[in-house]
Amino acid sequence: MNQLKNTKGFTIVELCVSIAITAVISIMIISLTINMNLTLAQNIKYKQFNEEKIILYKELATNFSTHNITKIEQIENGFSINYSKYSLYENIDIVKTNNIYIDNGNLFIDNQKFNKTNYIEYTGIKIKKIVIPSNHNNFYLILSIEGKQDTNSFSLDIYYLNDTTNLVLPSNIEVGEI
Amino acid sequence: MVWIITQQQGMFGLMNKGFTLIETVICVVTITIIAVPLYVLTRNVLNAYNTRNSYDTVENLYDLNSVKVFLYKNYDVNILCDLIDDNSAKNTIIPLYQISNTKVTNNIYKNFSEDKEIFESLMRSMGIELLLFTSYNDILDKYPENDIVKKTKEDKELENYIKYISKDYTKNQYMYRLIARFNNGNYSSINMYRLKY
Secondary structure, eight states: OTTTTOSSOOOHHHHHHHHHHHHHHHHHHHHHHHHHHHHHHHHHHHHHHHHHHHHHHHHHHHHHHHSEEEEEEEETTEEEEEEEEEETTTTEEEEEEEEEEEETTEEEETTEEEOOOSSEEEEEEEEEEEEOTTOTTOEEEEEEEEEEETTEEEEEEEEEOSOOTTOBOOTTSEEEEO | OHHHHHHTTOSSSOOSSOOOHHHHHHHHHHHHHHHHHHHHHHHHHHHHHHHHHTBSOHHHHHHHHHHHHHHHHHSOHHHHHHHHHOTTTTOSEEEEEEEETTEEEESSOOSOOHHHHHHHHHHHHHTEEEEEEEESSOTTTSOTTSHHHHHHHHSHHHHHHHHHHTTOOOOOTTEEEEEEEETTSOEEEEEEEOOOO
């Protein structure tokens, strides 16, 4: 009880213990706040990029994955893809072409431009042919848009699972066997 | 320094006694009581935020949509719907595909076929390690005694995701769900439906 009625102030041990406890709690809160700020800052970038990804999928996937691809040609820094879809309404094959290419870090789908930003830069377009080993007549295609996001790289893959029996492909399409 | 000052009866002659130990303890305890819940609360918010970021990402939803298209083209999805709707079987979850310790379990295509190879290569290229076909509502609650439901509840991350998507209580007897876990720990789900011939 005498110790509790200390008339001289803290001992050095008491002082050190109280400072240590307060310091530990403060450091925890400060590191958490920094962590939270970083996460929120990253989230803003992530959301902007996400919106762009949704538009890309809408522009490309609608044609690439649901129409019949009749021909793929290599053009400078990209591909030209011809699609056809039979229209029951008009009784004709509707033919479409998408030119997808990269120019100076920007991605172009026909005339629509996806700007490179401070943290997103498009670096390549690939079409991969995944061959089923037991039957080389069977394959599916992946259209892959590649890029750099800050220091990380990313790739958006769009799958083509339609009939590929009569499809004409350029010889330099990357072949990946499974 | 403070200790020296108190020994010398204060810098300005005001600190004659200094704090007692009980005052110091009360002060530290008060700071701790305020700071610890603040820390715990913030930590929980951050964890919940990071978890939600791994649910239903744009790429994962698109990949799962490709699987959906593949199944409708190459498989009779109504077989799966019948298994869910058969009340005597008491199923709400049907595992379609799973990789555990490099062992592949494929319940869609058990025998060798071209479709099986394409399906498995798709799963590999998309990085899907678990694919489930489930009822739309009451996935975990309708038949809690079912072995697959019990096994699902043991996987806390999967259970949390199912609880998260089950918050949508739109009742539709023709709707089902396709749920996937990807090898980066992400989860995604997409609606399925019964085909009417």
